[in-house]
Each structure stands twice: as structure tokens, then as C-alpha cells.
Amino acid sequence: MALTPRSQDYSQWYLDVAKAADLFEYSPTPGCITFLPKSVAIWDRIRSTMQMKLELLGVQNLYLPMLIPMSFFEREKEHVEGFAPELAVVTVGGGKVLEDPLAIRPTSELLFCDFFKNRLQSYRDLPLLYNQWVSVLRWEKRTRPFLRTAEFHWQEGHTLHETREDAQNFALSIHYNVYIETIREFMAIDGIAGKKSSSEKFAGADTTYTFEPMMSNGWALQICTSHLLGQGFMEGFGVNFQNRDGGISHPYYTSWGLSTRSIGGIISSHSDDKGLIIPPRISEYMAMILPVYGKDNKEVVNAYARSLAEEMVGGTTEVPVQGEYFRAIIGPRGKVLLDLRDARLGEKINDFELSGYPVRIECGERDLQSGKCVVASRISGEKVVIERSELTATVDHMHTQGQGMLFEASSKRLRENTVACETLEDVGRAIEDGKFALYEWDGDPQMEIDIKERFKATTRCIPFEGQFTDDLLKLKNPENVRVVIARSF
Amino acid sequence: MALTPRSQDYSQWYLDVAKAADLFEYSPTPGCITFLPKSVAIWDRIRSTMQMKLELLGVQNLYLPMLIPMSFFEREKEHVEGFAPELAVVTVGGGKVLEDPLAIRPTSELLFCDFFKNRLQSYRDLPLLYNQWVSVLRWEKRTRPFLRTAEFHWQEGHTLHETREDAQNFALSIHYNVYIETIREFMAIDGIAGKKSSSEKFAGADTTYTFEPMMSNGWALQICTSHLLGQGFMEGFGVNFQNRDGGISHPYYTSWGLSTRSIGGIISSHSDDKGLIIPPRISEYMAMILPVYGKDNKEVVNAYARSLAEEMVGGTTEVPVQGEYFRAIIGPRGKVLLDLRDARLGEKINDFELSGYPVRIECGERDLQSGKCVVASRISGEKVVIERSELTATVDHMHTQGQGMLFEASSKRLRENTVACETLEDVGRAIEDGKFALYEWDGDPQMEIDIKERFKATTRCIPFEGQFTDDLLKLKNPENVRVVIARSF
Secondary structure, eight states: OOOOOTTTOHHHHHHHHHHHTTOEEEOSSTTOEEEOHHHHHHHHHHHHHHHHHHHHTTOEEOBOOSEEEGGGGGGSHHHHHHHGGGOEEEEEETTEEEEEEEEEOSSOHHHHHHHHHTTOSBGGGOOEEEEEEEEEEOOOSSOBTTTBOSEEEEEEEEEEESSHHHHHHHHHHIIIIIIIHHHHHTSOOOEEEEEOOTTTSOTTOSEEEEEEEBOTTSOBOOOEEEEEEETHHHHHHTOOEEOTTSSEEOOEEEEEEEETHHHHHHHHHHOBTTBOOOOGGGOSOSEEEEEOOOTTOHHHHHHHHHHHHHHHHTOOEEEEETTTTEEEEEETTEEEEEEOOSOOHHHHHHHHHHHTOSEEEEEOHHHHHHTEEEEEETTTOOEEEEEGGGHHHHHHHHHHHHHHHHHHHHHHHHHHTEEEESSHHHHHHHHHTTOEEEEEEOOOHHHHHHHHHHHSOEEEEEEOTTSSOHHHHOOSSTTSEEEEEEOBO | OOOOOTTTOHHHHHHHHHHHTTOEEEOSSTTOEEEOHHHHHHHHHHHHHHHHHHHHTTOEEOBOOSEEEGGGGGGSHHHHHHHGGGOEEEEEETTEEEEEEEEEOSSOHHHHHHHHHHHOSBGGGOOEEEEEEEEEEOOOSSOBTTTBOSEEEEEEEEEEESSHHHHHHHHHHIIIIIIIHHHHHTSOOOEEEEEOOTTTSOTTOSEEEEEEEBOTTSOBOOOEEEEEEETHHHHHHTOOEEOTTSSEEOOEEEEEEEETHHHHHHHHHHOBTTBOOOOGGGOSOSEEEEEOOOTTOHHHHHHHHHHHHHHHHTOOEEEEETTTTEEEEEETTEEEEEEOOSOOHHHHHHHHHHHTOSEEEEEOHHHHHHTEEEEEETTTOOEEEEEGGGHHHHHHHHHHHHHHHHHHHHHHHHHHTEEEESSHHHHHHHHHTTOEEEEEEOOOHHHHHHHHHHHSOEEEEEEOTTSSOHHHHOOSSTTSEEEEEEOBO
8 A cells, every 4th residue: 555645645644654554444433433453552552651650649540421411511601611512412211212311421520520529528538539541422523533533532530639739739740740751751742831721721621731742744733631620610519528627618620631632643743654653662562573485484484583573572472463464472571573474575564664563573594594683673764684682682772762763853843843923924924834833922812713714723832931942932021921823633 | 337237138238338348339320330449440450361361362452433323223133122222322413413323332243343344355364353341331220330230341352253163162262261260260250151042142143152150149140241143243234255265255253241240240249248358369459457556656557557568569659549548558569558547446447348358457566566467368357466577478378268268159159059940830949049940941932931920030041061960960851951040130
């Protein structure tokens, strides 16, 4: 399958890369995709990384129902206005028309608020720190696999705190120590951290923190947000507790989510015209081994390929992967994929490049005679002939180096393409050029309406300090703020 | 909280145990519960155990959408008759009435069939082995936490095979090597393996394999089933492949699921009048430590308690658990829970017994002076004073012994309370006595209607060979079969 070049048609390139790498399949359910094993494997790695971080913060997993009584949506005015147009509504259950229809969760604040009522008596019960790994549904007309689909998978955290300061600190600790760390160190994607403007924040939130990476076309992609919801929801649901003075207070509420949009971010950030590139730290397979057969030597070459794989993973378990030709070798150090097809090396390399796995190993009769093999990095393109005793160290090195190179490239792109703009005309030109525009703003929401109409762009965030050199952030009027303006998925 | 004694009111006892152990909360969503962190932790352990087994069989995880077009239900006649009465139907999406309404999946055969069409060309693509960890929804009027709720969590596996024999072997390998092994060795529950009668099998299946454990009231609980679906669904959806002879064939289809009903099975099988008992191998915490305070010694006693915990888990990470008083100590060997409340030892022991964790450790000033502590098993009731150097070995021993004792008790109950019955009157008496009845049956479905009306009982399975002594299975007429009849949740 030939991929559309990225420079020719970005959207089509993105779809071609994701399709050729077998990440998704279109679905007959409107607005939805099937997440194929490869994208689920990436999500599982993101999930286990984050799960460990959440556990160390004392966050506990639970499962609330997927359906929310529609009557609940009336209790928080901004929230219902934000989500009502996107709801999928169950009106028939068990063959009968329901008196109180049920919405499939677009997010679960309303059910959590009801749930919190029963979990909270005294300040001694605080903080309450909960999370769930589920899918949510927001009705979408224009969809794009992973980046925008009606149903997507995410984790949603919901916590209650005694004071606003506690709540804010916790939301920021999720934002920095869980989200930004996972995105930068595992997904190898850099971005700008900041808070959303009033019109862009979550429906019902006081403050929304966001991290906005730049994709390879210069658009922003919102992967995660953390919300300081304050006391509004608590009032709507009558959630309160006995405070330290014996009085009754509302707790402060935070919620935060990171979704499978991040898989779209990985595809869009790192891939090239040859296909997908998966950052080594979240790749299911450490490497693919491509045995090259001569005349009548398939068995010995395969045995050699297997022995290389077993050495790398430290185990000998062999498992078939989707049919007859691919095998996974599994051990305590990881998994390696064997391509046992009777194909030319060029074809195998081509499919390896589409697959996105970080390292390939080629071996044929000559290699097995000399005890060598060829190792090549999907990321740096480096290709070396090594003794088999050097295999593990070489692959480890290519992983570390590749992971670093991907992050550096993402970071460099962001730095080089974020520019200060004096006027809205400058902003428009920057956006046409695929850049993030830093614009001095007095906070008037009319500007946001203008840039949407004129440039199809939105304010992405008001950046936190320390991310840019002073000249990029210098304000003429200290009452104003710098805001990032960009197109986004 | 005082629990209703099991002998007094089984249903209320079950609810009291689950509630006191903080396993669930009632929900405003009809028929649904909130799965609290403790039940999710049990489910996560079951999940990771099964996940490892599935991976070694070459099964890959994916995610299909949660919504199924209603028009799909027309394509398999038996299937629609089986599930139509239980559907929750989305008729409104994004504010508009849908032309083709969407059902929340009660199970995903229909979407998998549509999906398979695009994944299969040749016999070389077979087998296709997929699984998803999701929740499903089946509208229920009478619910019972975990045992029967509208929404529940499960895994559902869906596989295609070249021949009926391959499909049957795979379904049996899931049944024995994944399900029965997990249920017996991890959940510590014994049961009867067999196949369902025609009227009790899955809607659309040729054969349904089941494992039917006996709960502590003598009722059966169906935790998992594996279905040989044959070619019926394949015909309805036009799924076929090029066979080895160059012709076109339908593949053979299996599906199989194990659900969070198993948590209900664990509660019901093992718990006693003091509260929940969690089998050690699926317990989140290895042990609870209950420090006992004297006058002004809280800090030193807590430091000693912490050092015991750190020794057990091999690590020093401390994390708050739900509020101020409980702490988890986490390390590479596991997790220990500290109860730092300023309460009497009796109260702490009481709450430990409700909690269901397998081992408790008591320590006070005298213990810290002498370098000792008290260790007691929730399962055997054994209580010993030991040197702290013996701590890890003692806890390990109590785990192994406790896990064994739970399984032995479950197994013994099943053996002693499964009886051969000559007449339906005998069957009725056996069932009234809380037993499984083994009845010689000519296969006439009228018997199943009779026992439902007369005894509120159903045929649970036609047992596989080798599970009972010959005299229990001996048939007067070799054309007949032995069938297990019982009440069930």
C-alpha cells in the first residue's frame, strides 16, 4: 500500500498511516471506530504507566454506571448547556419507553456528584480520590480516527478536597506529574502547558488546565485537561461535610481526563512518509525480526531468528499473532515479533516501516554462519552489522536514542514554530504557515469569535510562566495576557 | 454494623457482607450499582490473571463500539429473540431522532460478525482470536449486586476457525485452561463443568459450555460460558474465506465470557457471619496491620507497624487510602494496609474481619520492645505470636494455607451436596435442601418447564465425564443423560 505523502495531503496521509499500521477499522456504528489490537496495545501501555503514577498519589479506581438519568443534567446549568447537544439518549429499556430517559455518559461529573453525597461526612474523609478507566460518548458529525470519534476511551478522575488550595494543588499535580510526564517521557510529545480562556474551559469549571502539543502540520491537539470545578457542582447536588469548626461546608471538586486522542497525537507527531513510528517506551514489541531465506534454508534461518528473539526477551514462549505468518516471542524483558513470511527482504522492510515498531533485525544464512545480524532503527535510520553478543545492548541503545530523538524533534518543532504576533493579521499569517501564534490579549471574548471566523483558529491556552524566553511573552500592557492561538483537531 | 446471620436470611446476609466490606454502592441509574475500589481491585486481579493466560493463547485485545445498529439484530433469528427483551435502545443522538436506533451491547456477536468480514480472506488468516474487556447492559428488573445487575463488566472473546474441530478445541481450551483454572486456583471456587441443555444454551449457539459452582446456600451461579456458535452467524453476515481447495467456506465461530458476577460468587462462596473473605491470591492487600496504642506511644508504635509493613512488601512507599486514617505501604512484593485509627483493638479486628483481607497483624508497645508481633489468619482463625524475623514466612504460609482451605471447603460442599435423584419428587426435595440434583433425563424440554414451575429450578448442565463417581452417573437407559438441576442466581 502506497501512502499519500504528508506534504501532499495531511489528512489523507494521517489516515493512510493509521490504516496501513492496522490501528483501526471503520465501524457501522455512526461516528465510531474499532480500536484494533495495535492501538489497544499502545493504550494499555499509556494506561499502565499512568495507573502506577495515580496509585502513588492515592487515587483509587472504581466503576460508575455508563448511563446517567437525564434529569441530572438540569442540576448544573453550564454543564447541561455544554453537553446537551452531544448526548446519545436511551429512551427505551427492556421494551418499554422510559419515564426518565438515560444519557450515555459524555463525562461523569453528574453521577460522581450524586455518588459523593454518600461517601462524605466529615473533613476527616477528605480528600476523596477516585478514577475510572471507561469509554464515553459524545455525538459527533465530523469524525477522524482517534482524533475525534463519538465513542472514545479515557480515564476520568474525580476528587474532593477540603480547601480550594488543596484542590488546585491536586489538579496541578495530576497535570504535571501524571499527564505532562506521561506525554513527554512516554509519548515523546512536547507541548505548551497553560490554562484555558473563559470561553474554552470545561462546561462548569472555574479553571481548566491543559497541555497543547503541536502536531506535525502545526495544529494543536488537546490530549488532556484538568479542571478545578470549585463548589458549583457541589451546590447543585447538595454535597457537603462537617468542617473543622463544626460547621457545614461544600468541598472543592476537581476532575481530569486523558483519552485515546493521544493515540492520534502519537500518529500525527512522529510518523513519516514511510509509515507509523511508535515511541519505543510504549511499543508493544521491542523489535521485529525479518529472517531472509535462501534455497532450502528456511528452517535453520528461522531457528537462528528465534534464538535471537529469545536472547532479547529472556524467554522462549512462542505465540501465533493473527494467522499463520507472524509469531511473538515473549519473555520477562518484553516481546519480539517474527515475520516468517516467504517474502523478499524489501517487502518485509516495507511492512516493518509501516508497522511503526522501533527496531528491525535482519538475519540470513550468512549471518547465522558468522554469528552476526543486521540491526536498524526505524527512528534514526541507523543500520549496523553486529555480533549477536552485542544484540541486547544495541537494541537498548536504539530505543533510548530513538525515544530521545522523537521528543527532541517534537520539542524543536514547537519552539521553532511558536511566534509572537503583534496584530491579528500577523496571527492569521502565522496560522496559515502552520505555527502557534502568541498574541497579547485583553481577554475580550470578541477576539475569539473573530479568529474563529477569520482563521478557523481558537485560543488554545494562556501559557504558564517559564516555558518561553521573555521576549516572546513581554506584554505592552501588564493587565493583558499572552494567549496561544492555533488551529486544532 | 451488625451483619444478618447467614442462616437467618441468606439474601440479606449477602447484601450486608458486600455493603459492610465497601464493595458496592447503590446507584440512581436503574438496575445498576457503583463498583467501589475494593471490588474493582478484585476484578483487576482476575483480569490480569486471565489476561496472561489469553496472551499465551495468542488472543489479542481490541475495542468495538458499545452501540450496535438495531437493524443488525434481524440477521440472526435466535439471537434477536434471546436478547431483544433486554435491550437499552438509543433513539436520540445529537438532539435528533435516529433513523436506525442503536442498542447498547448486551454482548457483541453482531458487531464482531460485521467486523470479521473485513479481516478474513484466506484460510491463512485463521484462526482470528480477539477479546475485549468492556461492560455490557441487559435490562433487568430484579437486581442483586454483582450477581445480577443491568450493567456488568466482563471480557468477551470472539474467535474464528477453519474447522469445527479447531473451534471446539479452542472453546474447550478457554473453558478449561482459562476459566476453570482461574475460578478454581484464584477464586478458590469449585464447580461442575458441562454443557447446557438446548433450551438453556446461548441464543444462537450450537453448544454452550459452562462451569456451575455451588454457592453456600446450595444455589448455582453461572460465572462463565463458552459457546461453539458454528456457522449460523457467519451465514447471516456473509463471513467467508477461500479454503485450502480454492473454494469458499464459512468459518466456525466461538465466543466466551467471564463477568463481574464472579465477584458475587466470591462473596457468596467464602464469606461468613463475621464478613467478607477474599481468597489471598486475588486480595489487593496481603495483610492489614492493626497497631494498638497505649499512653503517649502512638508514634513509636506506628513506626514499628510501618517497619513491619515495609519488611513484608520490600518497599517504603506510603500512600493515603480514603481519608485520614488508612495508609497503604507499597513495594515490589505487594501492598499492606495500615489502620491508624485511635480505636480499640476489638473494633479494629471487627473491621478487619468485615474487610475480608486474609491476614491481620497486631502490634503494640510490648511487641516493639520484644521484637515480636501477633499474626492471625482470617480464614483458618489461627493466631500466633512470632518474632519479626518470621513475619514474611508466616504470612506466606497463612496465604497458601488459607487459599487451600477455601477451595477445599468449596469443593467439599459441592461433593457432599450433589445427589442422584430417581424421581422429580426426589429432585424437588434435594433442591429444597439446598442441593444439586443429578437426574436421568431423556432430553424432553417439558421436564425443564415442570421443574421451573414446581421448584423454581433449572437444568444447569449436562456434566462432562470424570467429575463424579460412577454410581452418581449410572444411567438406566444409555440413551438418556444425567443433568444437574438446581436453583440459581
